[in-house]
Amino acid sequence: GAVVSQHPSWVICKSGTSVKIECRSLDFQATTMFWYRQFPKQSLMLMATSNEGSKATYEQGVEKDKFLINHASLTLSTLTVTSAHPEDSSFYICSARGSINQPQHFGDGTRLSIL
Amino acid sequence: AQSVTQLDSHVSVSEGTPVLLRCNYSSSYSPSLFWYVQHPNKGLQLLLKYTSAATLVKGINGFEAEFKKSETSFHLTKPSAHMSDAAEYFCVVSDSPGTYKYIFGTGTRLKVLA
Numbered sequence: 760g761a762v763v764s765q766h767p768s769w770v771i772c773k774s775g776t777s778v779k780i781e782c783r784s785l786d787f788q789a790t791t792m793f794w795y796r797q798f799p800k801q802s803l804m805l806m807a808t809s810n811e812g813s814k815a816t817y818e819q820g821v822e823k824d825k826f827l828i829n830h831a832s833l834t835l836s837t838l839t840v841t842s843a844h845p846e847d848s849s850f851y852i853c854s855a856r857g858s859i860n861q862p863q864h865f866g867d868g869t870r871l872s873i874l
Numbered sequence: 875a876q877s878v879t880q881l882d883s884h885v886s887v888s889e890g891t892p893v894l895l896r897c898n899y900s901s902s903y904s905p906s907l908f909w910y911v912q913h914p915n916k917g918l919q920l921l922l923k924y925t926s927a928a929t930l931v932k933g934i935n936g937f938e939a940e941f942k943k944s945e946t947s948f949h950l951t952k953p954s955a956h957m958s959d960a961a962e963y964f965c966v967v968s969d970s971p972g973t974y975k976y977i978f979g980t981g982t983r984l985k986v987l988a
């Protein structure tokens with residue numbers, strides 16, 4: 760149980776394009792989803808927290824116009840990297856949890872490479 | 875403020891020998907603590923969690939961790955390492971009640987030698 764699916768797993772695109780990453784909870788309702796960024800050989804950095812039906816809460820230093828987050832249903836959140844540039848290349852991971860005191864369950868991540 | 879320190883960035887063990895990954899935490903609240911494992915180019919998998927019940931927590935794949943309040947520690951152990959245990963391990967403390975955001979340690983890379 761508690762499976763989170765993230766798609767795509769790998770994407771390569773040209774500088775200036777926008778990329779959408781999907782995060783789905785397959786067997787539970789996710790009231791809250793989280794988006795993280797991970798640099799090579801480093802820990803996870805929280806980018807934003809999204810609650811279903813509400814605007815996402817972004818961490819300090821994360822550009823909300825650059826990283827658009829939508830959490831329209833209890834099983835789906837999307838992260839759109841707008842006008843992506845090479846410095847946005849990274850490993851992006853989503854997680855989801857049911858109620859507030861339950862653990863987060865993570866997707867397998869998306870490797871984003873901007874040429 | 876909550877924080878977590880993983881005392882070793884790299885640990886190497888021989889297959890079949892015990893594993894010890896160390897984690898110390900700081901929390902103003904009664905903490906919830908977690909260990910996650912990450913294999914290369916993958917997301918994180920929950921190994922075990924402590925949420926103020928039994929201090930010795932058993933997880934998946936033979937791992938367990940003991941919550942020691944007096945030492946503010948939550949070390950991860952396994953009696954016998956397997957090659958498939960080679961991965962990155964993260965100790966996590968949850969943030970304050972009301973948000974329960976995760977505070978991650980810097981990770982420990984476990985290498986298992988044949």
